[in-house]
Amino acid sequence: MQRIPERHSPARELGVALAITTGFFVIEVVGGLLTGSLALLADAGHMLTDVAALSLALFALWISRRPVSARRSYGYYRIEILAALVNGVALVLIAFYIFWEAIERLQHPPEVQSLPMLAVAGLGLLANLATLGILGHESHANLNVRAAVLHILGDLFGSVGALGAGALMFLTGWYLADPLLSIAIGALILWSAWGLVVESVDILLEATPRHIDASEVADALASVEGVIEVHDLHIWTLTSGYLALSAHAVVPDYSRAEQVLRELAALLHDRYGIEHATIQIEVPGAHPELRHAPIAHRAHLRR
Secondary structure, eight states, rough: OOOOOOOOOOOHHHHHHHHHHHHHHHHHHHHHHHHHHHEEEEEEHHHHHHHHHHHHHHHHHHHHTSSSOSOOOOEEEEEHHHHHHHHHHHHHHHHHHHHHHHHHHHHHHHHHHHHOOOHHHHHHHHHHHHHHHGGGGGGOOHHHHHHHHHHHHHHHHHHHHHHHHHHHHHHOOOOHOOOOOHHHHHHHHHHHOOOOHHHHHHHHTTTTTOOOOOOHHHHHHTTTTOOOEEEEEEEEEETEEEEEEEEEEEOOOOOOOOOOOHHHHHHHHHHHOEEHHHHHEEEETHHHHHHHHTTTTEEEEEO
């Protein structure tokens, strides 16, 4: 049974971010209730999903470390993608709830205690900046972590907007600023979440990664000396940062099959970052028994 290679785990960073987020969630709920600010309460609701998102991300990382088995030959890495999808859907639902509540308040804007709102929003901004500083560099390589970072980014912009709205209400008494800000926060959350949901679904459907051109990969493989054709090419993402490929390569000279396989593996790894490739060698016109030779004709490639 082949072992999936170890990857860097951002578990420690996620744990610290979870502690910060949970602490500030409590502060923001209390602040929103005391000041009567929908923007703060909306941000607190989003902060609660941050807590859930970070907890889910930690759980996904923990379970994805379980070893591969005969039944789970790829291990549990797809749990990370499922977690990212759940987080994305949760963000979409939160955005629509914020829209509904904001529309209600546009019709009957309540008075908001702007000075305490400013204080809580300022603390929220500091907490979100600290959390992003911890997790930001991890989000490029891990879709699961990126989902959590998108939650936190929504909170960051929410805190900035709450500061602006609080200042505007304090200076002018224009309380419509609070629900209008909430709508802006909801739109930002919806935009971020939609991209996350689409990318998660693409991975679960084993679509070709967006940054890879399958036709270009086929041409590159066919350009290797000894290969005259490549077909039945499939490229997909197993989990964040881990690509897989399968293909058939037509090699007339059976004696060069092993050398061709090594060259194909090197090309895929070095040029496209594909770690897991399975190439079936086909020999045109060969005897049927030769076509099923176990060593050269069906070889799993790893570097």
